[in-house]
Amino acid sequence: MIKINKLSKSFDGHVVLNDLDMHVPKGAVYGLVGPNGAGKSTLMRLVTGIYRPDNGSIKIDGSDPYENAAVKERFAYIPDELFYHVQDNTEDLKKYYAGLYPGFDHALYEKLKEVFSSIDTKQPIRRLSKGMKKQVIFWLSICCRPELMILDEPVDGLDPVMRRQIWSILLSDVAESGMTVLVSSHNLRELEDVCDHVGILHKGKLMIEHSLSDLQSNIMKIQVAYANDAPDFHGILDVLHEKTSGRVKELIVRGDQETVRRKLTATNPLFTDMLPLTLEEIFIYEMGGADYEIKDIFI
Amino acid sequence: MRSKTSLFKPVIIKTNLKRFWPVSLIYMIVLIFLLPVPLADIFRHSDDGLGIMHSVISILSTSQLIIFPVFAAAGGAFTCFFYLFSARSSNMIHAFPVDRKQLFASNFISGLILIAAPQVIAAIISAPFIMEAGLARCILPWLLTSLACLFIFYVIAVLSCVLAGHALAALVFYAFFNLAEGLMILLCRAFLSLTGFGLSGILAVGNMRQYILSPAMFITGVFGLSADYNQETMQEFARSVHYHGIIPLVIYVIVCCFITLLALYLYKKRRLETVQEMSAFAFMRPLMRWIIAFGVGTAAALAIESMGILSFPRFLVLLIIFALLSFFAVEMVLKKSFRIFRKRTVIEAALCVVCVSALFIILRNDTFGITNRIPDPDELSAAGLTSNVLIVKEDKEDIEKIEDVHKLILEHKAELIEYNSGAFHDGIPLEYLAFTYCRKDGSILSRGYYIPVDMIEIIEPLNELENDASLVSDYIFGINSDDIKWDSGNILEQSLDAETAEAIYIAYREDLEDGNIRWQTGSLEPDYWDRSCYVTLTGMVSPRLDLPQDKIPGMRAYYAGPYFSPATTWSMYGTPAREQVMAQFYVTTNCTHTIEVLKEAGIIETAEDLLPRMDEDAIIVG
Missing domain, CATH: 3.40.50.300 (P-loop containing nucleotide triphosphate hydrolases)
Incomplete structure (x- = not known):
């Protein structure tokens, strides 16, 4: 149209x-x-x-x-x-x-x-x-x-x-x-x-343009834990955000769901959980990648 | 996928008329008080057919009927195009399925209807009164010319709206377009009047015909309704009614049709993102900077310099300072920022100041020989010289005599230029001579000089010109003094009856004829006026309505006397009745004829009874 x-x-x-x-x-x-x-x-x-x-x-x-x-x-x-x-x-x-x-x-x-x-x-x-x-x-x-x-x-x-x-x-x-x-x-x-x-x-540029379903299936939140040290995911996956909480790693990853799952399985995690992101979360993490992120400011 | 569209959208016109009808109402009320109400009033207070006709014409020709359309046109245009000054309305209206041509045409038409309708209605309401007065043939021309005036001002107002991004800027543009040329010339004249040799009187000459690019000034000055008020029958008077300034008005209307097309073109090119900015077009910005730098810079420098004696170098410094300040101030407003001092802007400002300064240096040095210009007598309808008396001459030979005095002054320019400001030098009194030349095309050239009274080579020919009995008589009693019926007066605090007043008038005329009174400059013996007394005579006279007021210089100044303007008189008094006139003059001890009359009337016993002037002044002061 x-x-x-x-x-x-x-x-x-x-x-x-x-x-x-x-x-x-x-x-x-x-x-x-x-x-x-x-x-x-x-x-x-x-x-x-x-x-x-x-x-x-x-x-x-x-x-x-x-x-x-x-x-x-x-x-x-x-x-x-x-x-x-x-x-x-x-x-x-x-x-x-x-x-x-x-x-x-x-x-x-x-x-x-x-x-x-x-x-x-x-x-x-x-x-x-x-x-x-x-x-x-x-x-x-x-x-x-x-x-x-x-x-x-x-x-x-x-x-x-x-x-x-x-x-x-x-x-x-x-x-x-x-x-x-x-x-x-x-x-x-x-x-x-x-x-x-x-x-x-x-x-002034369109950063992303997708159908919502594609967008949501293309970005996911992954919670993953390892028996030993976690590998460096940046070499394996397109990581937008990474957070560690004890032995559990929380990753925001961009990519095809099946490919991501396959690459992740190859790293022998203790467990993995893949969660869909809301549009708001996708926006925040994508913007973070484009130098528009939430800054931790202590007043 | 472009569909064929009509020129305008009826819904926009309808909505505008529904929304903005108060504009029409206000203008309607104004017109009712300017037309039908005073017209009805005439019939209530008079039953003299010719008098009613005169009054009706005076109401139809009142200048307010041209001045109010200036405001009405702005009202109509600004209401219908006001959406251009608000981002919210401008954006939404331009998102509707209407192209800009349709939008412009629809708003243009609705604004015009809003202001033209009251004009038409007022004409319809007034028509019965005008017809009753026997002037039916005036109705349609009056209406058409009124609508033409309205159209001219409306088109200018619309163009102002299209060019501006802000309502205030549109108002400024409207005022500028209507007055620009006049204001610019006024500034240059103000400068010249302070600096140019003999140009001190140049500021006072207000011939509107010169300001053709300032429509509000030109139309109000040139266009109007006039009639021959000396006609004695109603039919003859009705036939004599005519409009002057029709051709310029028609030319203006034609030009305004083209301006409408220009406004449409600009409207189509207008960038809506300029809403709330001063100008909607980039090309306007340098123009605004330069014009305001010139206008404000010159006005401010002149305002300060006019407080004392103008020094050109100081004026130039002030001009540069104020021109720069106003240039950057405009830039700040245009950019909406204080950060405007970029290299390009500074260079432009410098260039602007150089150009403005160059203009004034050229004017100062009289590069175009303005000060040496004396018109050819064949070009003139009249020439005037004012010193002790007002000399107005219409014959070529007499005009040449006036010009000869003027030429003498120009020959002595080198000696006289130091007196240009009117300041005293070495205690020698100065006489101010004002020359006014009325050209046949209606334009006026005016010059004024301060002459030291001991400069015999100029003063003597001047005295020769001034000491013409009929001239002095015209000056004191008016050009139609033979028609005056003197009815009273006073002298030495005594009132005069009609018979004595008439006798004094005749005797004084004889004294003038016999050369018993000398109207001279410079060569007078110091105590010449000391033994004289002041006389006032009053009488009644029929107005000299045949005098075209713009042809006789100084006529306005003689309103109290027999030189008066028919338009002014009639708008004040309603009917062309006989006018009271007043003559004031000094009787000296040399006035043998007058003294004889005063003795016969028992006012004085000897010529010595005339109070010395000094004593009289002391009494007045006391």
Whole structure:
């Protein structure tokens, strides 16, 4: 659905994205994660055609989104900072969206009133809580019937019930109509629940891009103990992190599960245990390898 | 995959109109108080058909109807394009399925509707009053020209929004585009008036026609509605109503159509990441640095120097300091950082200061011969010389006489330049001579010189010019003094009745004709005015409405007398009634005719009864 090739963007000489390649498959729920300042929001603004790339290309179904209303009709964008006019209520904003998106589904809007029943559609949006404002934008964006939903920190401010509710609506759309979702968030636990693809952005480059299952099967936590001294694993395995606790070694290892198991067995351990990593753990250990680790600071 | 799209999105226009209607409402209220309310008021207070016509025209031609569109246009443009100054709204709006051409056109149209609608509504509400006054043919031209003014200012406001990344910057750009040329020329003139030989009066000349690149100044100065107020019938008056400045207005509208296209082009090229920055385009930054360095540097240096006698080397040092300070200050604002002292910036700042300094060195040295310029009499519609009296001449021969005095002064430039600042030298009194030349194209050239009163070679021809009885009479009593009906006055603290006032006027005119009063500079015996008394005469006169106010230099200064501006008078009094005039003059002991009248009226017994001037001054001070 989205193909990004050699994308670069800089502001006043400061390089934010550098030769970035990325591919979001059709029907995927693609989670874009990365530390603060990695360039996620800039990437989102480039994908939505807000910014023009300095170099490289972005294609949404083969077309450049910049200055292309036809492409923009096919996606809905929910930014981290919401836009509405101070006088607008939900009904006004609905009319605005309906006037801009030819595929706006009025029936769906009425149907979803039940889901968003706590919102008074006649009340000015500025008077709604942050979470409710987000709900309004989700509601209207879903009604645009987009083929692609681009979400920048989407559920920030929503209560847990509403988060689930919204993800449930989005995922059912993904399942039913094959909608693609590109979502950037720091809430990795949540992304882990909904994403099937993940890209980790760091210093303007996409460090890792995999399906979540591949990613999780490719990085594992291993607990291993030896009768004698443990071997030097760095020569044998791609170790991201190593910790010793008595005779038990805890390793974070990257690689194919079977290969890792075979190499480990060859070292004659007393026991081995291989555990899957959460997305959050994968992020932390991968970032550690990229000089972005948790520092032990004693104050 | 590009779809064919329409020029604008109706939903954006509709939403803008719904959101920003208060802009229209405010402008509507302003217009109602400028048009229908005063128009209705005329009919309540007058039933004189011609008088009503005059008043209606005066309301339709009020300058506020051109000045308020400057603000209304900014209001319309800034509300509809305000999203450009907020990252949140700018990003979201540009992520919607609307291309920039559609966005620009939709917002442009909605802003224009917001400000044009009140103008049209105000015209519709006012139409019955204008028609009732018999001026129906004025309605459509008035509306069209008003809309044209509005359009011009609106386009400039839109361009300002497109060029700026911050609302404040857009406001500054808007003010700059409207006033730039005028302000720049004003600064250069201020400098020249302090340094150039004979250019001390240059600052006071405010001919708006010169500021064609400053639309707010040019349009408000040149464009307007006028009529021949001397017409005696309503039909003739209605026929005489016409607009002046239409051609420049049409040219402006055409140029603004191109500026609209330029604004659209720039809008399409605009980088949204520049939101909240002063300028949305990199090419604007050096321009801003240079213009502000020039403007602020010159203004600050002049402000300090104008407190004393301008010394050019000190001015140059101040200019360099302030230009550098403002250059780096702008750079800090543009970069949003104090760390701006890079090699490239410093070199650019140095270059800027060198250029600005060079400009002032050129002006100072009169490289272009500005100070030696005297216009060809054939180019002039009038020439004026002010010293003891105001001399205004329209005949070529008389204009040449004025120019001869001017030429004499230029021939003595080397001796006179030291008096340029007006400072006294060796206790010799100085006489200030102001020359004003009105060109046939409407432009004005003005020069002023301080002449020591003992410089006979200049003072004598000047005295010859000044001692023309009709000239002095015009100066004291006005050019249409024969039409004045004198009704009162006072002399030596005694009131005069109409008969005596009229008699004094006639007698004083005879004294002038007989050369009993000398209006001279320099060669007067020291006690000439000592035995004289002050006289005030008041009367009534029909205004000389045929005088085009921009053709006669010094006319504004004589508002209290018979030289007055029809527009000013009528906007103040509502109807062109007869005007009160006042003449003030000194009667000396040489004024035999006047003294005779004063004796007959029992005001004095002998000429000696005229109070010495010194004593009178002492009484006034006391």
